[in-house]
Amino acid sequence: MAFAIVEVCINCWACELVCPNNAIVEAKPHFFIAAEQCTECAGDYAEPQCVGICPIEGAIVDEYQKPLNPLGSLIPIPLKQRRETLTVP
Ligand code: SF4
Numbered sequence: 001m002a003f004a005i006v007e008v009c010i011n012c013w014a015c016e017l018v019c020p021n022n023a024i025v026e027a028k029p030h031f032f033i034a035a036e037q038c039t040e041c042a043g044d045y046a047e048p049q050c051v052g053i054c055p056i057e058g059a060i061v062d063e064y065q066k067p068l069n070p071l072g073s074l075i076p077i078p079l080k081q082r083r084e085t086l087t088v089p
């Protein structure tokens with residue numbers, strides 16, 4: 001039972017700050033979730049905190065690789081257009 005961060009992550013730190021289990025690890029090219037520490041926030045919060053704060057659709061996936069913030073679920077600006085306007089470190 002654990003989520004994962006995938007390549008569209010922009011390394012913004014938002015999820016790292018809210019994880020109750022310190023399961024999110026800074027890394028390049030993108031952050032990752034230490035699976036052994038991720039409880040999907042069970043027992044701490046009703047909703048996974050990283051999923052709730054992540055601004056990037058598709059950056060966090062479940063154990064079946066299903067995006068937890070799927071395309072079109074956050075703001076009505078296409079991902080490609082947002083990537084063109086972002087400065088990714
Ligand atoms: S689901 Fe909860 S425990 Fe797992 S990485 Fe996200 S914030 Fe941390």
Ligand code: SF4
Binds near residue numbers: 010013014016053
């Ligand atoms: S909040 Fe989303 S985009 Fe930001 S570091 Fe976490 S997974 Fe990456």
